[in-house]
Amino acid sequence: MEAAKLLKSLEKEDFRILMAIEIGMKRSEYVTINNIKFYSRYKMEETLFRLNKVHKFDLIIRNTSKYEIAYNLNSKAYDLLALHTLVKKNVISQLGPLIGKGKESDVYSCMDDNGKIYALKFYRMGRTSFRNIKMYRDIIGDRGHLSWLYVNRLAARKEFEALTKIFKLKLNTPKPIAYNRHVIVMSYLRGKELVYYKQIKKPLKIFRRIIKQIKIIYQKAHMIHGDLGEFNIVLSERGNILIIDWLQWVPSDHPNANTLLERDIINICHFFQKKFNIESNVNEIITSFYK
Ligand SMILES: Nc1ncnc2c1ncn2[C@@H]1O[C@H](COP(=O)(O)OP(=O)(O)OP(=O)(O)O)[C@@H](O)[C@H]1O
Ligand SMILES: [Mg+2]
Structure with a gap:
């Protein structure tokens, strides 16, 4: 990854300049040199030197269309800032x-x-x-x-x-x-998404485990995955599973909760039926969630 390679090439002053731009970007799309100087609390000379350097590393975008030159971060710089912090925190x-x-x-x-x-x-x-x-x-x-x-x-x-x-x-x-x-x-679970397996060991057991887990999550944490399917379940060679990708979750009192929950359940049932011939009674399973 590009950003990771740069981690060692940058000095703490460079990171501070990037962070100054990041702060400025909360208020506007591009941040003027004067504002970057202000947020970094560097002198103009240092500010310009650092801006030049990170620009050469292709981390910031220069906007010259306005009266004052301004910059913003590109996604490589943003990756770099996050990685830098995670490394510094020993994560x-x-x-x-x-x-x-x-x-x-x-x-x-x-x-x-x-x-x-x-x-x-x-x-x-x-x-x-x-x-x-x-x-x-x-x-x-x-x-x-x-x-x-x-x-x-x-x-x-x-x-x-x-x-x-x-x-x-x-x-x-x-x-x-x-x-x-x-x-x-x-x-991390080493494996691949369910969708990429031609066959698996004990599909019924895995099917039941998935249904059981989403039921517990629904009944105890009152959460619904919202994007569940064969793409968001990782299976390892040893038969361990990991239900991933929780960005789209909704609470069980969400206006579309039932629709989303039922869609999750139906996705799983259909997938196991089509690919591994696991027959299940979808309505019965759905009803059991609401008990
Ligand atoms: N914890 C994990 N362990 C192993 N592999 C993972 C893990 N998280 C993600 N992956 C792998 O990365 C892929 C993408 O992850 P994920 O599904 O979370 O992202 P996405 O589909 O882009 O999500 P979103 O819908 O939020 O944009 C997964 O399909 C899986 O192969
Ligand atoms: Mg996904």
Whole structure:
């Protein structure tokens, strides 16, 4: 990953300049040199030197269309800031390979000082364009200023909170380790998504385990996954599962709760029926959730 390679090339002053731009971006899309100087509390000379340097590393975007030159961060810089913080806090020490590319995220493996491996999810909503504006609006609420930086930060926080809530139930969901900016660190299960298995051992057992878990999550944590299916369940060779991708969760008192819950259940039932010939009574399963 590009940002990770730069971690060692930058000095703390460079990070401070990037963070000054980050602060300024809360108020406007581009941040003027004077404001960057103000937020970093550096002298003009140092400010300009650092801006030049991070610009050469292709971390900031220069806007010369206004009277005053201004800059903002690109996503590489944002990745770098998050990684830098996670490394400094000793959460992780080394980035591994890309393990998954979702619709709106990149997931990497990473290692801590003890060699323990985690999954690192980088939110990348609005990477190309804001495809699903309504969803971002839901996340953003009334805040107006639609910046990718902010949206991805909120998304990471939302998923991290969901993982924290469910983790208390001690089920097969990722253990939340830490989050920073648009990145979450969670436990990793080596395997692949259910959808990519041609056959699996004991499909009935796995089917029942999934249904049982989403029922416990619904009845005890009052949460609904909202995007459950064969793409969001990782299965390991040894038959362990991990129910991932909790960004779209809703509470059980959400206006569309029943529809979403039932869609989750139906997705699982249909998938197991079609692929592994597991017959189940969908209505009976749904009814059992409401008891
Ligand atoms: N904790 C984990 N352990 C192992 N693999 C994971 C983990 N989290 C994610 N992955 C891998 O990364 C892929 C993408 O992750 P995820 O489903 O969370 O992102 P996404 O589909 O982009 O999510 P979103 O719908 O929120 O944009 C998964 O399909 C899976 O292969
Ligand atoms: Mg997914």
